[in-house]
Structures are given as structure tokens and as C-alpha cells.
Amino acid sequence: MTTEKTWQPYIYLNSSESAQAYLEKIYKRTAGLNSTELSYQNSCSFMYYLMHAESFYTQAGEAPPSIKPMLLFYGLTQLVKACLLTRDPGYPETTSVLAHGVTTRKKKKQDYLFLKDEIRIQKNGLLHHSAGTLFGIIELSKDRFSMEDLLRRIPEMERCFQLLGQKRKTFYLTDKNGLLCLPSEAAVAYHLSEQRLAEMIGHHTGLKPSETNGCWGFEKKDLSPFITSLFSYHHETGQYSLPADKEELLVLPELLTHYLLLYNLSMISRYETEWWYDLIQNRSSNDYIYIRRFMEITAWKIPVLVWEYLAEEGGLAR
Template sequence: MKDALVPFESISYTKRFLTNCYEQQSFPNAKTLSYHTSYSFIYHLQQGRLYFKQAAQSPIEIQPMLLFYGIVQMLKACVLTADPFYPENSAILAHGVTTRKRKKQGYRFLDDEIKIQKNGLFLHSLSKMFHVKQMPSEKYKMNALMKQIADMHSLYSTMQNQKISLPVTYRYQSFSIASDLLDDLHMTANRFGLFLEQQNQNNWFNRQMGIQSNNHSITIPLHFKPTSYQSPPWLTAIDGKHYILRKREDFCPLPELSIHYLLLYNLSMICRYEAEWWGELHHNFEGEDLPFIKQFLSISNMKLPMLFEHYLCSLE
């Protein structure tokens, strides 16, 4: 398979790439800035890819740590494409999220919460890479985050008898969805159009054309097809197919890379500091946490390298 990140093993190519990134953002002295950031960019990229490679070859019990360290390194490389001065201070080096340190009796991973902090890599990467300036929520449940990953939906159907999404068909400059979605969301076509405008951070929605609806489907006109790494409210599976959630309360504006970051942070903390619970999870088979965690880790192993490749290649 083609390795789209191989060119970044050349310092001359990387300098040209970063110079172009900085020029497009109107940074003065773009060539000088790329000279100072190119080696750091390459080393973060190499470390991230090495963590991902090791995670794919490691027992599941330690995969969360390797995948989380991998996503941290890759995010730092990506942040350098938009912020040549990263890191400007020590506060920005923090992970930027936190969880409850001790797990209470009867703890369930899917019910656990993660809290967003004001400083650190999480918010900084959201701002620089995805132009998200303000978090819509301070806390997120693991179950809500899992639902943002399209590849998890089949497991929800099997384990909980929940059909939580509908398929989205891409046709030339439009998305088509079964009209059942409007009933699920309790929205008219016009109200759904207003909802999409609120989600329209990258201007993919063609407001002028308007949404067309009939008894069977609704058609959403697009300026361009949303990308796999930044697609809310469209969720993209690893096979490239698109889906949309059926409940308004399930919608989350975070890009999928950020969803993986939050889930992997919590799992990496658990496997490091909650060894007893983590060990029992893999041996007593009680509850539903283990299938969801195993499915998620399998998806992350396959999908994270692809998402980062898509992001960086979109900047070339």
C-alpha cells in the first residue's frame, strides 16, 4: 500500500511543505520558520508512527498507552503546520483533559466522564487544526464519544439493539438520507437546514441551493464533500461510507481525531493506574465494557494512521 507520509522523511521536502503551510497562513519569514520547525515536525511524526506500529503488534492490555502516546506525537506534528511557535509555554504541553482518579465500586467505563481543561494540547490542537475556538461542553461521557465513531455502530446494534445512525449516500455535490431522519430528529426540512448551518464550520453546506425533500429521502447540496478527519455531523467509517446519528442529543461537533484522543486518554490512564479493574475486565467478562473497548482499540489501530495521513495530505 502507498505510504503517503514517506516524503516527510526528507528534510528538503518537509521544509518546502511547511513553508507552503506558513505562506498560506500569511506568516512573515515563512522559510525561516520552516527551517526552525522541520526537524521537530519530522521527529514527532516518526515517534507517532512508531507508537502506532508497536500498538498494532502489542497485547490489547497495553495498546491504550501506545495509541495515546502515538496520537499525542502526531497531533504535535500537525499543530506545527499551523503554529510554528508551538510550544510557546509549559502550560500548553499538558494533555488538557482529566478524569476521575479513583474508580468507584460498580464502575462502568461507558458511564465514565472526561473533563476538558482550559490549557493543553487538546484545546490547542482543536483551535489550530480544526478552528474550534470554544468547547460546547466541559464534560463528555465515554458512551457519547463512542457513538461518534461510525465503525462502532454495528456493535451498538448487536449488543444493545440500537440502530443509532442512518447511512448517507454521496452523489455528485450532494448527500442523500432517508426521510426517516427528520422524524427521528423531530425536525422539518427547513429546521434541519438551520441545524446544518450551525454545524457548517468548513462551509461544505450549500445554503443557496437549499435542502430538497420528498416522502422517501432528503437531499443536502454540498460545495464539497466533507473530509474523513473533520466531518461532523457526518460520520465516516473506515470503508469511506458516511452515516448520521438519529438523535439530536447524540450529536457532537468534535472531529473524530479529538474523539479518539479523549477515549484513549481515559483508557491509557485506566490501564496504568487502575490495574486491578483493568485486569479483571479482561478475565471476568462481566458487563458490556470489554466488547466496546476491544472494538474501539481495533478501530483506532487501523483508523488513526489513516486520519492523520488524510489531514496532512490535505495541506500539500
């Protein structure tokens, strides 16, 4: 799962002095004259969030599958809190932002299938606050998501779906001299012109569409694997993609996708013990494969995505 190399860059923020210098640099752009005081106040919290996250992820790498989801979920929440301090020096100002902000059905039905399970977004809590503060998203596309919807938003899961017989084409953007061109096949599948597709994506993301030699797309420098919401980013290939169906175009950054999946899995591992142990010990359905593959991906991808965000915000060398 997670490796020492994944966490190696974080060591440069593992002292209160370096954490304060990092935050002060960011706060000077946003908080002005209060930057020194605010960075001093938040430096230890910021550093401890990152250190605590690393502890959770490291333990998840050594833990049995039965408790991995809980460790990964709480590790992710610590990283989210560290990110929030870069944008919201007053975090947490109220107790309402401390709750998880999501809910799921506690008691699973007898014919329960993980892919069909749903999770609902609440109006307050850490997820809602993160969506607004980190990504500028006031309202998500939907207030509930199925596990299949969420897993399909993680491009590294595509091979898993294909091997298990659920082949649905993913459309990858092509890089033409720094312009990421939208695939014409996606426009056809969505019943839109390429220009209209570019304009729709621009409307939801704030990105400015460009056109060169009949190719509609977006400047690569304007996209970020961390910030992007309608697109997905395959970290192993470095490609951005769009889903097979227009209905799957969700305003949901990947960090929050992992948050929702891990929250549900952590709840299942705590409260649906019989189903959970039957799955991981007897491997009674393909749910085991989807869940195992996802936990392998999330263990390394989230720390990498968060570091890229922190490096970009603070002007750190990657």
C-alpha cells in the first residue's frame, strides 16, 4: 500500500519553523498584515495534521484488511484539515464543520451490493466546508452518489471494471502543444458539438475554453489533478479523461470522491461486521475485488495529490 517514498516530501513541513514559514508565505497573499500572527497560531496544528495523517496511512499499510478503511479514512481527514488551514486560517471556527457531513444507510439489506449502495451529502460538515473552501464549489452536482458512480470517477479503477466485464469507454484528452483537446468521440456520445461541450465544461469549472485548428479544449497549465472536478486524472499515465456517459459528468473533485468511498467503507467495517468479514475472508462476490483495488489506489494517490496541492500553494519544489 503506501510507501515511505510517498511521504518523503512531507518531511520538509515536519517542524514548526518550516510549517510557519510555509503558511506565512501563503497567508501573505490572503491575510496581509496578519500573516505572521496567523501562521504562528496555525503552524503546529498544520504540522500535526500532516504527521497524524502519515501515521494513519502507515498503519493502514500494515493493518489487516478488516480495519484498513477506518485508518485510511481518518488519514484522509487529517490531510483535508491541513489543506483547509492553507485557505481558511480560522479553521475550525464552528463545531458544524467538524462533523463528517455525510450519511449512509446503517443497516444493509439482505441482498446488499456494494456498488449499488448510496451515500448522501449533508448541508454542513467537513465535506461541505472542504468543497467550498478548497474547490469553490457551493453546491455539488447531486446530494447522493452510488458507490459505482464514485469508483468510476477514479481512472485507475478502469482496468478493474474492464476485467470484470463492465466495459464502458473512457474518453482521454490529448495534449497538442499544451492544449488538452476534448475527444470528438465524447462530444458524439454526449450528443453535443465539441464547442458546446467545451463551453459546458468551462461553465461548471471556470476554465476558459480554447480552439486551435478545430480542436476545442483547455490549456494544460490551467488544470490541476487536485482541483479538477468534471475531469478525472490518471496519475500513472498523466492523462485527463471524461466519463462514458454525459450523466456521469459530476462536479466532484477526486479528493472528495475518495472521502465518500472511505467514509462508507469505514462505516461498513465498523457496523456491518458479518457482511464485511464474509466478503474479505470468503471473497463471496466481486465487491471484494473492487474494494481491494480501490484501497490499493487511495493509499498512495491521496497523499500524492495532497502534496502536489501543498507544493503548488506554497511554491515548494516537487
